[in-house]
Amino acid sequence: MPTTTKTTGVFTDEERGAMKERAKELRASTKRGAKADTEGPVLEKIAEMAESDRALAERLHVLIKAAAPALTAKLWYGMPAYARDGKVVCFFQSAAKFKTRYAVLGFSDEARLDDGTLWPTYFALTELTPDTEARVDALVRQAVS
Secondary structure, X not given: OXXXXXXXXXXXXXXXXXXXXXHHHHHHHHHHOOOOOOHHHHHHHHHHOOHHHHHHHHHHHHHHHHHOOOOEEEEEOOEEEXXXXXXXXXXXXXXXXXXXXXXXXXXXXXXXXXXXXXXXXEEEEOOOOHHHHHHXXXXXXXXXX
């Protein structure tokens, strides 16, 4: 299967770009201080996305903020993310970010999704139906419980 992703050394161009975005975010947070607006840059990043990714990201932003108002929106490797006490709980990865066929709603190890000895932490996302929205709401609420 042909790919248009260029690899330099160990990381793809997309991965290197994400690392550069993360370094930029860390420098900006140091300059702004702890009380800085972190939601504005998230909304700007969402506005830059392609239409299909943007629609998902905008709706997810609303759903996550409603389900867990204590989470703080922030950028994380150039992706919209939602954190508790500075630690990312969940994030949205657009399909365009790494040139994949679907977007991803991901949860970090800070999320309390534990269910036995095996549970999903990444969810492929192609559309937000009422059933999908209800599932996202339940996952986010569980993640912060």
